[in-house]
Amino acid sequence: MLGTGGGGGVRTGSLAAIAAVRRHGPVPLVNLADLPDDALVVPMSGIGAPTVSHEMIHGEDEPRRLAEEVERIFGRPPAALMSAEIGGANGVAPVAWAAQLGVPLLDADGMGRAFPEVQMISMYVAGLAADLVIMSDVAGNVVTIRPVDGLWSERIARAVCVAAGSHALMSDYVLTAGQARGAVIEGTVTRALEIGRATEGTADPLGALREALGAARLITGKLTDVERRTAGGFVRGSATIEGTGADRGRRLTLELQNENLVAVEDGRTRAMVPDLITVVDTETAAAVQTESLRYGQRVTVLAWPCDPLWRTPKGLETAGPRAFGYDLDYVPVEELTAHG
Amino acid sequence: MLGTGGGGGVRTGSLAAIAAVRRHGPVPLVNLADLPDDALVVPMSGIGAPTVSHEMIHGEDEPRRLAEEVERIFGRPPAALMSAEIGGANGVAPVAWAAQLGVPLLDADGMGRAFPEVQMISMYVAGLAADLVIMSDVAGNVVTIRPVDGLWSERIARAVCVAAGSHALMSDYVLTAGQARGAVIEGTVTRALEIGRATEGTADPLGALREALGAARLITGKLTDVERRTAGGFVRGSATIEGTGADRGRRLTLELQNENLVAVEDGRTRAMVPDLITVVDTETAAAVQTESLRYGQRVTVLAWPCDPLWRTPKGLETAGPRAFGYDLDYVPVEELTAHG
Numbered sequence: 001m002l003g004t005g006g007g008g009g010v011r012t013g014s015l016a017a018i019a020a021v022r023r024h025g026p027v028p029l030v031n032l033a034d035l036p037d038d039a040l041v042v043p044m045s046g047i048g049a050p051t052v053s054h055e056m057i058h059g060e061d062e063p064r065r066l067a068e069e070v071e072r073i074f075g076r077p078p079a080a081l082m083s084a085e086i087g088g089a090n091g092v093a094p095v096a097w098a099a100q101l102g103v104p105l106l107d108a109d110g111m112g113r114a115f116p117e118v119q120m121i122s123m124y125v126a127g128l129a130a131d132l133v134i135m136s137d138v139a140g141n142v143v144t145i146r147p148v149d150g151l152w153s154e155r156i157a158r159a160v161c162v163a164a165g166s167h168a169l170m171s172d173y174v175l176t177a178g179q180a181r182g183a184v185i186e187g188t189v190t191r192a193l194e195i196g197r198a199t200e201g202t203a204d205p206l207g208a209l210r211e212a213l214g215a216a217r218l219i220t221g222k223l224t225d226v227e228r229r230t231a232g233g234f235v236r237g238s239a240t241i242e243g244t245g246a247d248r249g250r251r252l253t254l255e256l257q258n259e260n261l262v263a264v265e266d267g268r269t270r271a272m273v274p275d276l277i278t279v280v281d282t283e284t285a286a287a288v289q290t291e292s293l294r295y296g297q298r299v300t301v302l303a304w305p306c307d308p309l310w311r312t313p314k315g316l317e318t319a320g321p322r323a324f325g326y327d328l329d330y331v332p333v334e335e336l337t338a339h340g
Numbered sequence: 341m342l343g344t345g346g347g348g349g350v351r352t353g354s355l356a357a358i359a360a361v362r363r364h365g366p367v368p369l370v371n372l373a374d375l376p377d378d379a380l381v382v383p384m385s386g387i388g389a390p391t392v393s394h395e396m397i398h399g400e401d402e403p404r405r406l407a408e409e410v411e412r413i414f415g416r417p418p419a420a421l422m423s424a425e426i427g428g429a430n431g432v433a434p435v436a437w438a439a440q441l442g443v444p445l446l447d448a449d450g451m452g453r454a455f456p457e458v459q460m461i462s463m464y465v466a467g468l469a470a471d472l473v474i475m476s477d478v479a480g481n482v483v484t485i486r487p488v489d490g491l492w493s494e495r496i497a498r499a500v501c502v503a504a505g506s507h508a509l510m511s512d513y514v515l516t517a518g519q520a521r522g523a524v525i526e527g528t529v530t531r532a533l534e535i536g537r538a539t540e541g542t543a544d545p546l547g548a549l550r551e552a553l554g555a556a557r558l559i560t561g562k563l564t565d566v567e568r569r570t571a572g573g574f575v576r577g578s579a580t581i582e583g584t585g586a587d588r589g590r591r592l593t594l595e596l597q598n599e600n601l602v603a604v605e606d607g608r609t610r611a612m613v614p615d616l617i618t619v620v621d622t623e624t625a626a627a628v629q630t631e632s633l634r635y636g637q638r639v640t641v642l643a644w645p646c647d648p649l650w651r652t653p654k655g656l657e658t659a660g661p662r663a664f665g666y667d668l669d670y671v672p673v674e675e676l677t678a679h680g
Contacts, residue, residue, distance in 0.1 A: 159503035
């Protein structure tokens with residue numbers, strides 16, 4: 001749900017998390033406030049082709065080797081792992097890695113959602129330097145990159161990832177709990193759990209979901225047009241939903257780049273990035289990823305506010321509509337839906 | 341001369357060495373026996389396309405950043421640099437890096453010549469683990485690789501090198517002086533200097549060179565056929581020399597893979613790798629690289645014994661004729677030329 005159409009499927013990561021918890025026991029969830037200033041918080045995420053990650057599955061050695069390298073460099077072991085991105089695959093898989101390492105998971109992430117580009121992360125917005133990247137691959141190799149900037153970080157990490165078979169485990173922005181305060185988005189693991197629980201065992205999953213998210217309903221209807229192409233490593237395109245029932249006669253278009261970025265109706269923007277826009281199945285309220293959008297699907301489009309960090313000038317510069325090439329001034333979703 | 345046709349041109353490296361010595365002062369040459377057991381010996385070499393290395397020239401920051409990473413990992417700075425490969429560009433350039441770092445140069449290298457593949461190095465033959473590679477590039481990035489084996493080391497280092505623009509500075513087999521004893525080929529810097537001086541200001545450069553090298557003359561003649569192609573990152577091919585003067589009527593063929601590997605006359609092998617085979621200009625005694633071999637050149641082919649390390653079973657397995665795909669049992673050059 002928090003992937004806003006992107007972030008990759010959660011099935012492989014969920015299976016890995018369940019298996020790891022069965023074998024190693026449950027993963028304690030810790031709050032940033034409970035960690036001493038010098039405790040090491042290690043964000044871990046997969047890098048590479050999601051399609052590969054579902055076939056070339058992480059073993060237990062990769063998080064272990066990555067954690068060993070962290071300890072070698074910082075002189076102490078990770079105090080907690082963190083999801084870099086709570087939406088999609090990278091939101092679930094860290095549960096498996098934390099269980100395998102016997103380390104708690106921090107109730108926080110670096111986005112509060114999913115974003116397609118590496119610099120779109122709260123630690124970057126908070127001004128922390130991305131001067132260390134640690135990678136660990138299925139074969140057992142560990143690579144440490146000290147890049148001069150984010151562009152070089154991306155370029156070298158991508159080359160290493162491709163050499164390792166197009167998928168690897170990565171940690172950048174290893175940070176102390178002191179550095180993490182104000183630089184991560186807190187409470188997002190709890191929020192993800194609440195969202196998941198809201199739709200369980202209810203007769204009105206969509207209503208329960210809207211309430212849990214605090215989301216506006218942009219339209220309920222039928223997918224009538226999906227234009228999608230994979231270009232430059234991203235899924236780009238648009239999807240059109242024609243209203244049904246009470247929404248008959250209305251028509252909403254979503255602009256996509258891995259995630260749902262902008263929702264437009266009659267030339268008027270109804271919601272835009274960094275606010276969250278998610279397409280769900282109208283009946284089950286299950287999230288529909290951008291790569292699964294199909295003609296004829298009965299869907300509802302929901303939109304709700306992003307974390308306040310993304311609404312700061314640096315936040316909007318990093319992940320606002322102009323960062324994605326849209327000539328739009330950001331207007332919060334609650335204003336746009338209030339006017340509508 | 342010790343590049344045996346490969347190892348890359350020495351001109352850029354020589355200019356860099358001269359400039360660095362002018363700016364920072366001379367580089368002390370130290371013997372392994374003078375270093376305490378725990379002193380760090382850091383082999384440094386260029387990795388990538390030699391053509392690029394002549395245009396995208398190393399700055400002073402690259403050896404400095406590499407040395408800083410060594411100190412970060414080992415807790416102490418390099419006590420001495422070492423050429424990984426005394427033949428060709430990588431034999432000369434470490435003088436520049438040592439001058440820039442203010443660190444002595446060890447009178448040793450890892451080959452006593454040049455070899456085309458990364459595992460063809462004395463430290464590998466001596467059984468040391470290639471479990472750490474440090475790279476530093478023109479842009480300022482530093483990458484540390486902890487590979488599971490030499491194949492992965494090569495694969496990842498190559499990918500990083502290409503991402504950095506196809507040339508980088510590299511250090512693998514960072515070793516203590518204690519580990520280096522018996523695992524490096526000593527005295528090779530002194531030997532290179534002696535070879536260079538031998539042909540200076542003499543009326544008979546070829547004779548002086550042969551004496552300095554202890555080399556047999558395989559043939560003196562004219563290059564009549566050169567077949568050369570660049571394939572799989574290597575220059576491969578063969579060159580035929582037809583004898584002139586006292587050698588009229590004879591014909592020697594060299595098999596090449598970056599370096600001169602096998603010399604054959606009338607179906608009889610006259611010299612073979614790991615022994616050294618070098619083509620020199622008959623008049624000036626200047627070495628001719630495999631990529632500079634040209635029809636009509638008046639040349640002399642010299643051959644002389646490799647370091648004893650390469651004649652051990654592990655040495656021959658690593659860099660003997662079969663390691664290059666030749667179905668030949670190794671016979672030392674002094675036996676082959678004695679029989680001739």
